Amino acid sequence: MAMASAGTVFFPPLLTDPSSPVADPQNLQFQHITNGKFEPLKWCTSLPEIRQVQGQCTKHGLMEDPRILAKFVVKYSGMCSHESMESARKAFEIYKHRRDDFCSTAYLYNSLIRGSSSAGAFAEAILVYIDMLMEGVAPDNYTFPFVLSACAKGLMHFEGEQIHGTLLKLGFRNDVFVMNSLVYFYGEFGEIDLARKVFDEMPLRNVVSWTSLICGYARRDRHKEAVSLFSEMVDEGIEPNEVTLVSVISSCAKLGDLDLGQRVLDRVGHGESSSINGFVVNALVDMYMKCGAEAIARRIFDRCLVKNLVHYNTILSNYVKLGKVKEAGDVLREMLGLGLKPDRVTVLSIVALSAETGDVCFGMQSHGYVVRNGLESWESIGNSLIDMYSKCGHQLWACRVFDRMANKSVVSWNSLLTGFSGNGDVESARRLFYRMPERDIVTWNAMIGAFVHHGFFSDAVELFRSMQSEGIVADEATMVSIAAACGYLGALNLATWIHNYIKKYGIRRNVRLDTALVDMFARCGAPKSAMEVFRSMTERDVSAWTAAIRATAVDGNGEHAADLFDEMVREGTRPDEVAFSAALTACSDAGLVERGMNIFDAMQEHGITPHIVHYGCALDLLGRAGLLEEALDFISAMPMEPNGAIWAAFFSACRAHKNEEIAARAAAMAIDTSANIGTGILIKHMRAPSARK
Structure with missing residues (x-):
């Protein structure tokens, strides 16, 4: 098993590679003591292997050497798991008590901070940093990026601000690596203005500096500023990297601005080349699809030499959102033909495709795939299945999916409620609403909207009042529905109150809400107020x-x-x-x-x-003015067969102007040309004028 001599230690082989130092016991003489090398750890690729080497070192007394301990701290930290970090901390504690010149161990602290952060132990990473300061170990330009990353990922804003102050005091203001991490930190917290302030004060910037700020703008939906900053970056001669390009192209996609996207690509010399990086290809396909240039998107997609599941998911989801059913089906077949296995992102698109087409059979096949591949645990997939079955008119199946879901969020409840409403079952939607363990603003909006859509206007207003009594502040979607309900009720006092409520609570005004207010006041008999709202609209x-x-x-x-x-x-x-x-x-x-x-x-x-309704309006216009001959000629010239409403409008005009002659001619014409017009309509309208004589 183990053999020891005065100068040699033998380790059981961990690797089969004959060139590995571990495979040759003669390579493990105590040269590590004199030159700091310890080859066995170099070949370890898993936690059990590291522990095996540690066991042999402990057995042979090598763990007394601080240099060997340091190697284990770094190796364990590099595995980035909770278990490995526990071993790293234990090894480090032993190291601290064995090392005389302890102040030279910033590298080990950095390894522990980085490993803890990568393992998701963000608070532990901060504690390691604090211990470092208390031990008198000076942080270096690697420490701050690692610890700021932990603050950003762990949502520890206060700690990050304190670290910002510390690094400035220690003179790291001119270190681009450290300052980049600050830009990233503030960007992750959405404090883009602070990130920009740090960026502007940097004496030196590199591509990471620009990219961090551009990504920060994009994440906060400040896409125009992201694109503008990109232009500044190119003007300063900084070559963008793949991350920069993906971020700025995605911003153009969110803006839906094809011209802007094309100008961005022209500035960096990218077009439809097949040599573009795969990540950039994906962003380009998404941008062109969202900007309505589907042909270009498909051409770039087809020219991509190496396509993976991400590429297929991107173009598939966009086709589904655009309602391009055939194209989506073609992409799906191509993907399956290549042997790519759909993941949960693919499944979401496939289920949405089923909902779009109303093809419940295809939807059920997708549901079967979800069950067979253990994807039921994903809440988003369960919600999409509820939506699909509801839109296909199979509310019972939607309920079954809902009942089988292990974890139901408020989104799941909302999906089922919306399904009941969409299928006309307002009473079931109402019962579900009051059964819900929690409700968000979407829930209230869905229920109020259901009442309005199905004509229960008083119920909608009453539910809105209940919403207010529970202290929930409405949003623009709520007010659109309530304005519609108020308009149909013709309640002017309530209409005025609603308008004042919107002003009082600063509810965001958009085109949809302002239009609803205009319509509300008009229906309530207050056209002046309606026009005041209309004239105040900026868009x-x-x-x-x-x-x-x-x-x-x-x-x-x-x-x-x-x-x-x-x-x-x-x-x-x-x-x-x-x-x-x-x-x-x-x-x-x-x-x-x-x-x-x-x-x-x-x-x-x-x-x-023009549709039949427009011909009806024009006919009514001529008829009211007494231009019956012109009206009859107008009917004769119609490109479609006049319906009952058209003839009824004309006979009403004849009756109003007491013109039986033209009415009789029209009746004969209607009988000759319109087999679908009931004789009852003709008799009723022809006899009306003479009946009043």
């Missing part, structure tokens, strides 16, 4: 303009409504079908025949084909 989309047009029309001012429509077009907002319908209705109510017909004719100019 308006077509829905906002449409709400304002309707609000003005409610006030009986069709001319102003038409003016608003023209103003919208002048400001570059492209009208949609709903906006045209609102403008035509306003013109009809105000008797603005010429202006209304001009708006109708402009639909084709904006690339919109």
Whole structure:
């Protein structure tokens, strides 16, 4: 087993490599005592092997040598596990009592700090640092990056600030390695302005300095600043690395700005080259997909010489989000054909694809894969399955998935509640709401939204009041639903209170919320208040303009409504079908025949084909004005068959203007051309004028 002589120690071989010093006992003579080398540890790759060597050293008295102890401290620390760090600390304690010149051991402290941090023992890393200071060991430029990293990962902000002060006092202000770690530290805590202050005060910067700050901006969704800083970096002649590129490309993706992304790539000479690093390829594919340039994204993806599961997950998830079902299916088949095994990220995309298509059979197959591969424990997968079954109309299966989940978070409960609402089962959603062990703002919004969507407006307002009594502050999504409920109830006092509530609590105003407020005041008969909200909006989309047009029309001012429509077009907002319908209705109510017909004719100019509802509005416009001949010609020229609503509107106009002759002609025309029009409708509307004579 073990053999000892005066100058030789034999260790059982740990490796089969014949060139290993461990395999030759003659290599283990006590040369380690004179030159500091200890080859056996060099060949250890696991914790049991290190312990085996330590056992032999202890047996032969080698652990008395501080240099050997130091080797074990470093080796154990490098394994970065809780178990190995315990062994490292024990070896270090022995070392401290054996070493006379203890103040020269900063390297060992650094190893312990780094190992503890890597093992997730962040508080322990800080304690090692404190022990270092108490023992009088001076930190060096490796100590501070290691300990600041532990502070950032362990969310120990106060300790990090103290270390910041210490390193400045010790004169490390000009050390780029140390200052980079400070930029990273403040960036991780979201204190980007402090990170920028440290960055600006650095006399020397390298690519890591710039990248740390760029990543900090990107993580806090300050993407424009991240891209701007990248431009500064390139202007100063600093060559970006892969991490820089991935971060700034991702920022362009989040902004959805293809031109900006292209300019970034042009500045560094990257395009669609097949030689781009795999991480950068992944970021590029994601950016082009999110910016709507799917063809370029696919071309880069196809040109990538070595594609892995991450690449496939990126393009697959983007296709699913864009609703590109066929393309997503093609990518999935290609991935499986290469023998790549789907992971949980893939499964999330596949389940979402099933929900998008309503293909419950494919969804069930995906569910089977989840069960067979032990992925059920992932809460996100369980939530996605609940969502999929709900969207496919299989609420019972959604409930079964929910019941089988070992760990149900509030997101899981919210998913099930939303499923009940989406399938029209408001009562089950209500019961589930009151059963929930905890609720967040999403829960309240989902339940209030369910009430509003299904017409339970008073219930929605009552639940909002309960939410207030529990001290929960609403957000913009809550107020959009409540504004809609209030509008349908026509409660002006409540509408005014809601508007004041938003101001009082500083709820973030966005286009969606402001549009809901405009619509709310209009429905409550307060068009002036509606227009005040509209004019205060800093950003308006077509829905906002449409709400304002309707609000003005409610006030009986069709001319102003038409003016608003023209103003919208002048400001570059492209009208949609709903906006045209609102403008035509306003013109009809105000008797603005010429202006209304001009708006109708402009639909084709904006690339919109009129639907039956638009023809109905135009017909109503002509009919109210008594232009019955023109109205009948208009019906004859319609590209689709007039429905009952069209004929009813025309006969109502004939009745209003007491014109039986045209009504009779229209009736004959309706019978000849519209087999689907009921005779009851014709008789009712034809007889109405004569009945009043």
